[in-house]
Amino acid sequence: MAILALHGGAGGDGEWRGMSDLDPDRLVCMQTILNDLGPRLESGDLTALEAVTLAVEALEDEPLYNAGRGSVLAEDERIYMDASIMRGEDQAAGSVVNVERMRHPIRAANLLLKKGWPVMLNAGAADQFAHTNQLEHVDQTWLKTDLRTAQWNKWKSQNSRPGSTDEDDSAVLDHDLDSEEQEGMGTVGAVALDAHGHLAAATSTGGMTGKPVGRIGDTPIIGAGTWCDQTVAVSCTGVGEAFIRTCAAHELAVQFRQPDTSLLEASHRVLEMVNPMGGRGGLIAVSADGQVVMPFQTMLMYRGLWHNGALTTGIGEEIYSE
Numbered sequence: 406m407a408i409l410a411l412h413g414g415a416g417g418d419g420e421w422r423g424m425s426d427l428d429p430d431r432l433v434c435m436q437t438i439l440n441d442l443g444p445r446l447e448s449g450d451l452t453a454l455e456a457v458t459l460a461v462e463a464l465e466d467e468p469l470y471n472a473g474r475g476s477v478l479a480e481d482e483r484i485y486m487d488a489s490i491m492r493g494e495d496q497a498a499g500s501v502v503n504v505e506r507m508r509h510p511i512r513a514a515n516l517l518l519k520k521g522w523p524v525m526l527n528a529g530a531a532d533q534f535a536h537t538n539q540l541e542h543v544d545q546t547w548l549k550t551d552l553r554t555a556q557w558n559k560w561k562s563q564n565s566r567p568g569s570t571d572e573d574d575s576a577v578l579d580h581d582l583d584s585e586e587q588e589g590m591g592t593v594g595a596v597a598l599d600a601h602g603h604l605a606a607a608t609s610t611g612g613m614t615g616k617p618v619g620r621i622g623d624t625p626i627i628g629a630g631t632w633c634d635q636t637v638a639v640s641c642t643g644v645g646e647a648f649i650r651t652c653a654a655h656e657l658a659v660q661f662r663q664p665d666t667s668l669l670e671a672s673h674r675v676l677e678m679v680n681p682m683g684g685r686g687g688l689i690a691v692s693a694d695g696q697v698v699m700p701f702q703t704m705l706m707y708r709g710l711w712h713n714g715a716l717t718t719g720i721g722e723e724i725y726s727e
């Protein structure tokens with residue numbers, strides 16, 4: 406048995422209004438990743454750790470997701486990216502915070518995990534660590550896309566709260582500032598169970614449009630945005646501050662340890678704890694006994710699942726089979 410689940414961020418209020426013009430490309434990206442990595446995970450060619458790293462790297466490369474190239478812009482119009490990763494067998498972890506110059510923040514987090522010390526590196530030191538270890542360096546102009554610049558301009562002119570325009574595709578398709586806003590974030594994540602029964606989780610993000618310089622969300626914080634132990638792997642998405650205040654990803658593991666609690670029950674309990682703190686969002690989780698869940702409280706959560714050879718994707722409530 407092998408399972409690979411992906412998310413591409415949760416967001417939006419109200420009823421799902423159907424796909425935007427950009428959504429099919431977002432789903433194709435997930436399908437390509439799952440078709441490539443799913444069979445390799447199943448056959449034992451890939452560990453869970455490598456599968457989640459490769460999956461998140463591919464999502465970081467897709468400019469329509471808010472991670473790596475295509476990350477959202479902070480208040481000063483620059484990109485600051487966060488990523489973290491964790492392995493279940495030994496709870497080894499790696500995390501980079503507010504990095505500005507690397508193509509794949511998740512690979513730097515993976516390398517920190519493998520080196521074993523320290524677990525987290527910040528900003529310039531993390532960029533330097535990546536450089537020293539021959540990870541690909543890129544500049545801000547390569548990371549920035551027209552979509553994110555348009556969203557930032559819209560955020561700036563409307564003086565909105567941070568994050569309010571993150572998945573508003575109309576910012577690039579239609580510059581009408583009165584058009585309906587979709588709140589969303591577009592962070593990416595992956596959780597996997599490999600053929601040896603091992604688990605891993607990874608999460609990567611540019612954060613929220615207009616975030617203050619120096620802000621750290623939940624994504625690079627082990628136990629908040631990402632958690633993995635021998636029983637469960639978790640990757641979260643949503644307003645990070647609420648996921649930090651509830652230690653959401655770790656809380657799922659705590660809830661799942663309670664007697665007679667399914668992974669679905671545990672995940673709903675966690676989202677119910679996060680919600681009152683202003684942190685509507687979603688998560689993906691897989692357990693060592695083969696349960697997989699992808700709940701969300703927002704209008705949408707981009708998601709994809711490879712489960713024993715079957716590939717499905719979704720954005721709103723409905724699920725698409727390949």
Ligand code: ASP
Nearest residue numbers: 590592612622642643645
């Ligand atoms: N959790 C991320 C953050 O707060 C945003 C997201 O999930 O989209 O930085």
